[in-house]
Amino acid sequence: MKHIIYFAAALIMVGCASNQKTTLSGLDKNDFDTIVNNQKISLFTLHNGDMEVCVTNYGGRIVSLMVPDKDGRPRDVVLGHDNIRDYLEIDGNFGAIIGRYGNRINRGRFTLDSIVYQLPQNNYGHCLHGGPIGFHHSIWSATQTTDTTLVLTLHSTDGDAGFPGNLNVEVVYSLTSDCGLKIAYTAYTNKPTIINLTNHSYFNLSGDHTKEITDELLTIKASGFTPIDSTFMPTGEIRSVKGTIFDFNHMHAIGENINADDEQIINGMGYDHNFVLDKSCPFAAQLYDTVSGIVMTVSTDQPGLQFYSGNFLDGQVCGKNGIAYPKRSALCLETQHYPDSPNHLDWPSVRLNPGEKYHTETVYSFSIR
Known part of the structure; x- marks a missing residue:
């Protein structure tokens, strides 16, 4: 697909190869350090007791989610890739933030205040998950505020994928004290629009x-x-x-x-x-x-x-x-x-x-x- 080729062509790997596994799930953070279109992509690790969650700011994707089983052994309970190149080159939604509109819109068309908007038609003639280049292919700004909290932000311009309004989005991943992953979504717009954000983790x-x-x-x-x-x-x-x-x-x-x-x-x-x-x-x-x-x-x-x-x-x-x-x-x-x-x-x-x-x-x- 065009966006996959574009990302692959723009990919510049930084850092050196390392065999050292730096996360509980066995991920090497060096395998996620990349610059695409002058934007840095990294892997962020949240941990709280026996729970660990790894997230990349490419698509805001949950890469791994480690929780203990009944014998106390940690298990990774989500699908994904173990390097950023696969995320860039293989089209998929593993663990991603989905927007502006999660799921399908019929024929990619809707009316708001008597204005008809046409979105990309990327699935059986419908718009799925905000189109082929939605939030799942965006590079989010990331700030890890504590060991248990990651804040991701994104600015989506008016007309992005056909959607109206400038949209400022914040997604916060945080680990709770009782072995939970909380996802909080916040957004503001400067003109009437539609929004339906979700996460596409495979469990x-x-x-x-x-x-x-x-x-x-x-x-x-x-x-x-x-x-x-x-x-x-x-x-x-x-x-x-x-x-x-x-x-x-x-x-x-x-x-x-x-x-x-x-x-x-x-x-x-x-x-x-x-x-x-x-x-x-x-x-x-x-x-x-x-x-x-x-x-x-x-x-x-x-x-x-x-x-x-x-x-x-x-x-x-x-x-x-x-x-x-x-x-x-x-x-x-x-x-x-x-x-x-x-x-x-x-x-x-x-x-x-x-x-x-x-x-x-x-x-x-x-x-x-």
Whole structure:
């Protein structure tokens, strides 16, 4: 793709090679020190007790996330790459901040105050994740304020990828005292615009990234979901999960119905759907791996959660430790507003006006069962 070639051509590696592993997850920070377009890319390490999170300011990507298993052994529970060159040359969203609009917008078109805006059409004729060169390919300014906190900022100009308004964005990654990763998103604009930020980490709580996640147990506290057509676009319906294979209100194995002869499963090639969260529940989702004993609880103030079961992973992308990630070797739980919300005015609004503050928080907390 054009942006991958462009980045690769502009890549200037700095520093010298080193075999010294400088993080708990085995990452060498020298493998991430790079300058692209006169902007420095680095790897930042957050740690708090037994928990370690490594983040690169290229796309604000979570590269590794180490938490202890039931035997106290640290496990890396996210997919990614172990060097910056792979992130630059391989198109993917591993661990990235997604914006300006996470998920899909129908035909890449929406209307705001009677003005029609056209966005890039990079997925089945729709705009996905803000277009092919979204926030996941931006180089964020980074400041590590403490051992547990990283502040990322980005200025997106008016007309960037077709979106209106200058947008100033801040994303703060911080580790909590109870083994949690908190992500706080804040943004301001100078003219009416739309915004829907999320994180695209791929989780596998076994720590074995050659293994499918179909045996992991999942709960999603949702009363409904938004059905999709064969191009992954919501139809506009909000359908009850009751009595369907989309009911995860009680924990069960992800693989139980993932290959069912069901129109929605066929359209999504598995699960790739937005769930309408029950806001009366103190958490949005919970994932449990019975072998490692690791439990991940997702809490958020967002109205939706995209559950993606890694259907497009195909063994062609080589990740950390030389592992070629097979199909469904990880899943995503992306907290968000609903896909295509700008074209469904009866859904929770994604509009941001001048003088308003966009702010949302999500916490991924880890424990042992």
